[in-house]
Amino acid sequence: MATTTVSMTVNGKQVSAEAENRTLLVQYLRESLGMTGTHVGCDTSQCGACTVHIDGLPIKSCTILARQVDGKDVTTIEGLADGDTLHPMQEAFRENHALQCGFCTPGMVMSAIGIVERNKDSLDEKTVREELEGNFCRCTGYHNIVKAILAAHQDMAA
Amino acid sequence: MYDFNYEKATSTGEAASKLSDAEDGKFMAGGMTLLPTLKQRLANPSDVIDLGGIADLVGITVDGSSVTIGAMTPHAVVNASAEVQKAIPALAKLAGLIGDPMVRNRGTIGGSISNNDPAADYPSAVVGLGATVHTTRRQIAGDEFFTGMFETALEEDEIVTKIVFPIPEKAAYMKFPNPASRYAVVGTFVSQGPQGTRVAVTGAGPCVFRQSDMEAALGKSFASESVENIKQDDGDLNTDIHASAEYRAHLVTVMAKRAVADANG
Ligand SMILES: Cc1cc2nc3c(=O)[nH]c(=O)nc-3n(C[C@H](O)[C@H](O)[C@H](O)COP(=O)(O)OP(=O)(O)OC[C@H]3O[C@@H](n4cnc5c(N)ncnc54)[C@H](O)[C@@H]3O)c2cc1C
Ligand code: FES
Ligand code: FES
Numbered sequence: 001m002a003t004t005t006v007s008m009t010v011n012g013k014q015v016s017a018e019a020e021n022r023t024l025l026v027q028y029l030r031e032s033l034g035m036t037g038t039h040v041g042c043d044t045s046q047c048g049a050c051t052v053h054i055d056g057l058p059i060k061s062c063t064i065l066a067r068q069v070d071g072k073d074v075t076t077i078e079g080l081a082d083g084d085t086l087h088p089m090q091e092a093f094r095e096n097h098a099l100q101c102g103f104c105t106p107g108m109v110m111s112a113i114g115i116v117e118r119n120k121d122s123l124d125e126k127t128v129r130e131e132l133e134g135n136f137c138r139c140t141g142y143h144n145i146v147k148a149i150l151a152a153h154q155d156m157a158a
Numbered sequence: 159m160y161d162f163n164y165e166k167a168t169s170t171g172e173a174a175s176k177l178s179d180a181e182d183g184k185f186m187a188g189g190m191t192l193l194p195t196l197k198q199r200l201a202n203p204s205d206v207i208d209l210g211g212i213a214d215l216v217g218i219t220v221d222g223s224s225v226t227i228g229a230m231t232p233h234a235v236v237n238a239s240a241e242v243q244k245a246i247p248a249l250a251k252l253a254g255l256i257g258d259p260m261v262r263n264r265g266t267i268g269g270s271i272s273n274n275d276p277a278a279d280y281p282s283a284v285v286g287l288g289a290t291v292h293t294t295r296r297q298i299a300g301d302e303f304f305t306g307m308f309e310t311a312l313e314e315d316e317i318v319t320k321i322v323f324p325i326p327e328k329a330a331y332m333k334f335p336n337p338a339s340r341y342a343v344v345g346t347f348v349s350q351g352p353q354g355t356r357v358a359v360t361g362a363g364p365c366v367f368r369q370s371d372m373e374a375a376l377g378k379s380f381a382s383e384s385v386e387n388i389k390q391d392d393g394d395l396n397t398d399i400h401a402s403a404e405y406r407a408h409l410v411t412v413m414a415k416r417a418v419a420d421a422n423g
Contacts, residue, residue: 002161020161021161021162021163021164021206022159022160022161022162022196024159024193043197043198044194045190045193045194045261046338046339048258048260051260057234057263058259058260058263059260059263059264060260060261060264063189063190063193063194063264064189064193064264065164065189065193067164067166067208068189068208068210111259111260114259114260115259118238118259131258131259133257133258133259133340134257134258134259134260134261135258
């Protein structure tokens with residue numbers, strides 16, 4: 001199969017790797033760059049485990065070609081913590097026991113940051129639950145995830 | 159997914175000529191339908207022509223009488239637009255009910271209407287507001303654009319460039335969402351304005367349609383009581399694992415009633 005060099009910024013670093021035209025961004029991240037923090041939980045674009053940010057907006061990296069992202073700025077779960085200091089959303093997930101098996105967590109956290117950013121001024125439980133529509137968790141029952149996001153909203157506003 | 163040639167166009171002219179040159183080409187907007195289809199190997203195009211680099215297909219302009227939305231404008235942008243919220247709040251709200259936030263960041267109005275999924279939301283707004291679809295070749299009245307299940311009036315190499323929505327006096331959209339996908343089991347868009355009194359129904363049949371009995375009744379009196387006893391015939395409606403035709407017919411009346419109440423609210 002023919003490949004093309006695809007370059008982008010991932011977590012602030014310039015990266016380049018060969019990709020087929022059909023290579024999905026999530027494959028490029030996991031298989032070409034070895035960044036396995038971003039997960040794949042379905043093949044129907046529904047579960048959100050693969051959520052990353054492109055130019056600051058949450059998207060599903062299993063439903064975009066690496067070539068569509070050429071030249072863009074990507075943030076993955078690996079790019080959130082500052083050394084040993086967790087991002088406030090990661091910290092809130094830890095504090096509130098918002099994960100069990102952890103499979104959905106990278107996508108949940110990336111999606112949750114989007115929720116807080118879209119609702120900076122005020123955020124209630126109903127909005128959080130609605131905007132989690134694109135992220136599935138098979139373990140927690142969502143309750144503590146919702147709690148964590150509301151807590152992080154307070155911290156991130158402070 | 160089978161491999162394909164990937165090409166990024168910078169103008170609609172370039173995209174159309176690339177498609178004509180391809181053996182079996184496909185345009186790609188946000189890829190929110192196209193890529194899942196390719197992943198399932200339900201399609202095998204020779205070429206995928208990305209419209210993502212064509213800047214003049216993106217954007218919203220509002221004047222005194224209409225809202226114009228570029229084909230490549232994502233749902234999230236329509237939903238968050240203060241101008242659309244002011245001119246046609248029902249349209250901004252509809253965009254925010256599509257799928258989930260990540261889908262709304264990538265999915266586009268042009269892709270949604272070109273794909274014409276029987277359960278998609280936007281077709282109901284295009285028909286329900288009497289919008290006009292502008293393409294690289296012509297202007298198509300919303301009423302003429304949707305021709306059947308996943309079928310439109312578009313030619314193979316014709317690209318939707320923008321959709322012009324006349325600003326109504328009143329409008330509202332109500333949908334009964336599938337709890338898993340949020341696609342419409344039934345969605346009803348009602349409006350009153352320069353395009354007359356309109357009731358457009360999506361999700362229920364193979365393709366969006368106008369409910370003429372309800373339109374006639376609302377034309378006389380735009381009140382939810384006018385539609386509450388009008389029954390939708392279930393003859394041509396869809397039956398699937400989500401709902402029977404009979405249930406969908408029932409929902410058409412319920413959604414219409416709620417939409418009229420909301421439009422009057
Ligand atoms: C998980 C999930 C949930 C969803 N839920 C909903 C929902 O609740 N309601 C709803 O309405 N939709 C829903 N969608 C669909 C979504 O709204 C997308 O807008 C829709 O799939 C079209 O995607 P797109 O704009 O990325 O177009 P693409 O997938 O890129 O293209 C779709 C088709 O349109 C053609 N096309 C695209 N743009 C043009 C153009 N400008 N001119 C001519 N042809 C063009 C392409 O060739 C292709 O055949 C959902 C999608 C997903 C993945
Ligand atoms: S892996 Fe992307 S939505 Fe499930
Ligand atoms: S913690 Fe296991 S899927 Fe969410």
